[in-house]
Amino acid sequence: xxxxxxxxxxxxxxxxxxxxxxxxxxxxxxxxxxxxxxxxxxxxxxxxxxxxxxxxxxxxxxxxxxxxxxxxxxxxxxxxxxxxxxxxxxxxxxxxxxxxxxxxxxxxxxxxxxxxxxxxxxxxxxxxxxxxxxxxxxxxxxxxxxxxxxxxxxxxxxxxxxxxxxxxxxxxxxxxxxxxxxxxxxxxxxxxxxxxxxxxxxxxxxxxxxxxxxxxxxxxxxxxxxxxxxxxxxxxxxxxxxxxxxxxxxxxxxxxxxxxxxxxxxxxxxxxxxxxxxxxxxxxxxxxxxxxxxxxxxxxxxxxxxxxxxxxxxxxxxxxxxxxxxxxxxxxxxxxxxxxxxxxxxxxxxxxxxxxxxxxxxxxxxxxxxxxxxxxxxxxxxxxxxxxxxxxxxxxxxxxxxxxxxxxxxxxxxxxxxxxxxxxxxxxxxxxxxxxxxxxxxxxxxxxxxxxxxxxxxxxxxxxxxxxxxxxxxxxxxxxx
Amino acid sequence: xxxxxxxxxxxxxxxxxxxxxxxxxxxxxxxxxxxxxxxxxxxxxxxxxxxxxxxxxxxxxxxxxxxxxxxxxxxxxxxxxxxxxxxxxxxxxxxxxxxxxxxxxxxxxxxxxxxxxxxxxxxxxxxxxxxxxxxxxxxxxxxxxxxxxxxxxxxxxxxxxxxxxxxxxxxxxxxxxxxxxxxxxxxxxxxxxxxxxxxxxxxxxxxxxxxxxxxxxxxxxxxxxxxxxxxxxxxxxxxxxxxxxxxxxxxxxxxxxxxxxxxxxxxxxxxxxxxxxxxxxxxxxxxxxxxxxxxxxxxxxxxxxxxxxxxxxxxxxxxxxxxxxxxxxxxxxxxxxxxxxxxxxxxxxxxxxxxxxxxxxxxxxxxxxxxxxxxxxxxxxxxxxxx
Numbered sequence: 001x002x003x004x005x006x007x008x009x010x011x012x013x014x015x016x017x018x019x020x021x022x023x024x025x026x027x028x029x030x031x032x033x034x035x036x037x038x039x040x041x042x043x044x045x046x047x048x049x050x051x052x053x054x055x056x057x058x059x060x061x062x063x064x065x066x067x068x069x070x071x072x073x074x075x076x077x078x079x080x081x082x083x084x085x086x087x088x089x090x091x092x093x094x095x096x097x098x099x100x101x102x103x104x105x106x107x108x109x110x111x112x113x114x115x116x117x118x119x120x121x122x123x124x125x126x127x128x129x130x131x132x133x134x135x136x137x138x139x140x141x142x143x144x145x146x147x148x149x150x151x152x153x154x155x156x157x158x159x160x161x162x163x164x165x166x167x168x169x170x171x172x173x174x175x176x177x178x179x180x181x182x183x184x185x186x187x188x189x190x191x192x193x194x195x196x197x198x199x200x201x202x203x204x205x206x207x208x209x210x211x212x213x214x215x216x217x218x219x220x221x222x223x224x225x226x227x228x229x230x231x232x233x234x235x236x237x238x239x240x241x242x243x244x245x246x247x248x249x250x251x252x253x254x255x256x257x258x259x260x261x262x263x264x265x266x267x268x269x270x271x272x273x274x275x276x277x278x279x280x281x282x283x284x285x286x287x288x289x290x291x292x293x294x295x296x297x298x299x300x301x302x303x304x305x306x307x308x309x310x311x312x313x314x315x316x317x318x319x320x321x322x323x324x325x326x327x328x329x330x331x332x333x334x335x336x337x338x339x340x341x342x343x344x345x346x347x348x349x350x351x352x353x354x355x356x357x358x359x360x361x362x363x364x365x366x367x368x369x370x371x372x373x374x375x376x377x378x379x380x381x382x383x384x385x386x387x388x389x390x391x392x393x394x395x396x397x398x399x400x401x402x403x404x405x406x407x408x409x410x411x412x413x414x415x416x417x418x419x420x421x422x423x424x425x426x427x428x429x430x431x432x433x434x435x436x437x438x439x440x441x442x443x444x445x446x447x448x449x450x451x452x453x454x455x456x457x458x459x460x461x462x463x464x465x466x467x468x469x470x471x472x473x474x475x476x477x478x479x480x481x
Numbered sequence: 482x483x484x485x486x487x488x489x490x491x492x493x494x495x496x497x498x499x500x501x502x503x504x505x506x507x508x509x510x511x512x513x514x515x516x517x518x519x520x521x522x523x524x525x526x527x528x529x530x531x532x533x534x535x536x537x538x539x540x541x542x543x544x545x546x547x548x549x550x551x552x553x554x555x556x557x558x559x560x561x562x563x564x565x566x567x568x569x570x571x572x573x574x575x576x577x578x579x580x581x582x583x584x585x586x587x588x589x590x591x592x593x594x595x596x597x598x599x600x601x602x603x604x605x606x607x608x609x610x611x612x613x614x615x616x617x618x619x620x621x622x623x624x625x626x627x628x629x630x631x632x633x634x635x636x637x638x639x640x641x642x643x644x645x646x647x648x649x650x651x652x653x654x655x656x657x658x659x660x661x662x663x664x665x666x667x668x669x670x671x672x673x674x675x676x677x678x679x680x681x682x683x684x685x686x687x688x689x690x691x692x693x694x695x696x697x698x699x700x701x702x703x704x705x706x707x708x709x710x711x712x713x714x715x716x717x718x719x720x721x722x723x724x725x726x727x728x729x730x731x732x733x734x735x736x737x738x739x740x741x742x743x744x745x746x747x748x749x750x751x752x753x754x755x756x757x758x759x760x761x762x763x764x765x766x767x768x769x770x771x772x773x774x775x776x777x778x779x780x781x782x783x784x785x786x787x788x789x790x791x792x793x794x795x796x797x798x799x800x801x802x803x804x805x806x807x808x809x810x811x812x813x814x815x816x817x818x819x820x821x822x823x824x825x826x827x828x829x830x831x832x833x834x835x836x837x838x839x840x841x842x843x844x845x846x847x848x849x850x851x852x853x854x855x856x857x858x859x860x861x862x863x864x865x866x867x868x
Contacts, residue, residue, distance in 0.1 A: 139780035
């Protein structure tokens with residue numbers, strides 16, 4: 001057994017646990033809170049903000065990626081005066097309109113002088129989330145390395161492995177990047193036997209491909225472990241096998257602890273023997289029956305299984321206590337969603353230089369990107385209820401509600417780039433996925449346009465996958481153009 | 482943004498709805514000019530006005546820049562009142578750091594110059610520096626020049642303020658409305674086209690950032706300079722660590738911590754000028770190296786996002802302000818590299834010159850024909866790469 005400190009208590013964890021899994025096992029579902037209103041958030045698989053905490057003095061560590069270590073000190077952030085008591089959560093009682101407009105709005109603020117400086121300090125305290133790490137006399141860069149291959153495959157699931165094997169057999173040099181420490185973790189958790197990988201494929205595991213540059217010719221892989229250096233990969237071709245993620249349902253309280261995507265719930269049950277709940281509601285777009293069956297085998301009790309469009313509301317204050325299906329109330333302690341399934345568009349967006357105002361040049365046409373597996377299939381539409389609940393959080397980490405977005409859309413602000421700038425939607429730790437998918441679905445519904453015609457805001461690298469010291473190490477391996 | 486029909490005539494058409502264009506428009510309206518139209522091909526805040534580093538300082542290294550930016554800084558201090566909207570300008574200070582001997586000498590000279598113009602500016606002792614920036618690694622610093630009344634303002638709130646003021650003053654601002662050509666008579670502009678629609682006007686102002694040289698060519702009015710990409714990045718937010726804005730003369734880096742906790746900054750690397758908005762790795766890596774060296778506490782902080790912006794860079798890095806020497810009624814506020822800090826002042830000067838026909842002494846050195854007349858502006862206090 002391993003002992004870790006969570007705020008002021010000591011918990012026991014099993015070797016191989018992530019901190020998030022260990023906390024969930026002990027019934028601790030609230031890890032973090034939203035930035036402005038201090039609504040509780042936890043391990044969801046959707047929102048990064050829900051799993052950020054301070055670990056041994058280092059702020060904003062992702063607890064779903066952090067393995068437990070003996071004596072580790074984990075503290076929740078963004079609480080005042082202390083971890084056990086958060087007076088800032090009184091902000092929840094503020095009228096929602098007061099906190100519209102991101103943090104950079106001038107309402108109620110003194111215009112200048114000393115009063116403004118004091119206000120700004122208060123604002124910075126409220127907005128800053130984590131405390132800076134302790135002072136060091138000096139810091140060292142994490143040296144990076146460079147890898148040149150014919151093809152880079154992103155995603156270590158069965159589709160990625162198959163693509164890498166086929167390419168390696170045809171004589172290409174291939175590298176495969178996988179976020180997990182081992183390949184195909186979700187497939188394994190769903191009971192699918194792993195395939196053998198061709199011996200010539202270079203595997204970069206425990207790494208996130210955090211950006212594609214120069215039309216998909218240069219990619220940066222950032223190790224999840226901040227002690228390791230990044231890898232700059234030059235490749236002639238990019239193959240995306242990144243699968244799809246389940247989008248949180250567009251109903252009130254979908255940000256609450258206990259709401260999880262199918263991947264998160266299945267991984268928790270399979271690798272950490274932690275059931276998602278004793279009474280779990282599983283909703284989805286077709287895969288819910290299969291996921292519910294798997295969750296039941298992994299120890300969860302199933303309270304409901306049905307289509308996501310039937311879900312009207314999630315209930316709860318600090319965590320999920322029930323759902324409404326039509327007018328029927330069902331008690332449950334977790335909601336697992338398995339669809340709508342959508343691909344993370346960031347890497348393809350960056351490689352193809354999509355978006356508004358991307359001054360085109362010759363290189364953009366050269367991008368050689370393809371997708372395989374689930375990622376290659378069309379994205380599913382997100383179900384948007386006819387009567388939207390204004391309290392639904394579209395971007396929970398930044399406290400952007402459907403009400404705030406609808407207020408702007410109804411005043412003819414329908415440009416996604418401007419909605420982003422006026423609300424800070426998607427500017428938090430997830431950097432736009434899944435928040436912009438929900439925002440665009442809402443915008444499409446509200447304006448009667450097909451979602452595919454909307455131009456998405458720019459998906460910018462490296463979305464907090466790379467530390468400053470890891471990026472500094474890249475100076476020596478990537479030449480300027 | 483609007484479905485109303487474009488007007489058939491205007492007194493002034495401003496091409497470019499960024500800070501320069503809107504500042505010029507607001508100041509023209511305040512001088513009594515009516516029927517001002519602003520056209521912008523992109524979306525609101527889509528250009529450099531929504532991508533810059535947000536830093537503001539009054540003092541530079543030479544007389545011309547210092548006079549212009551001191552005037553602009555004074556405008557900043559009253560801008561919220563002028564626009565009727567809080568632009569959130571904060572005088573958290575602006576510290577320039579030298580890491581070599583020659584740069585330290587430059588800062589000492591600059592400090593003397595600043596005092597000549599009545600700008601509060603001082604060379605900090607190591608002790609004072611640790612008071613202003615407790616987290617800085619002083620081993621890297623050879624001299625620090627602090628302008629306590631400089632600072633920053635979030636560009637979103639500033640652009641909100643300008644647009645708010647334009648709307649209140651009846652200025653017709655159109656985004657996603659590209660100007661497609663000029664109506665020219667005898668080397669003088671008489672109007673602009675939006676596709677087939679002609680807007681007749683007395684004066685055209687080009688304030689289109691990187692697109693300015695291209696638009697100028699459409700009116701057979703060559704201007705100095707070229708398009709260049711620069712990059713910036715934001716770190717994940719944390720509670721306050723860095724108080725003032727910072728500029729590093731030798732590392733060519735500038736950054737600050739925003740009111741919402743993100744450390745935002747950028748640097749430049751020698752590269753072939755790029756004409757696209759795609760971010761690249763070397764500038765991010767170079768910036769990260771600066772952070773690791775100067776603020777070791779930032780080493781394990783994560784990078785949220787990086788982005789690129791496009792500038793129009795002139796041969797001497799100084800802005801081009803005034804009427805074109807050979808095309809009448811065609812004005813420019815272009816060539817900006819410190820456009821965010823300079824816009825409130827430049828808008829005022831441009832408006833006075835257009836409305837009253839009198840070019841201010843502060844604006845005169847920035848005339849477009851300074852290169853052919855052999856008077857480029859020398860300035861050592863800008864943090865910009867020279868290609």
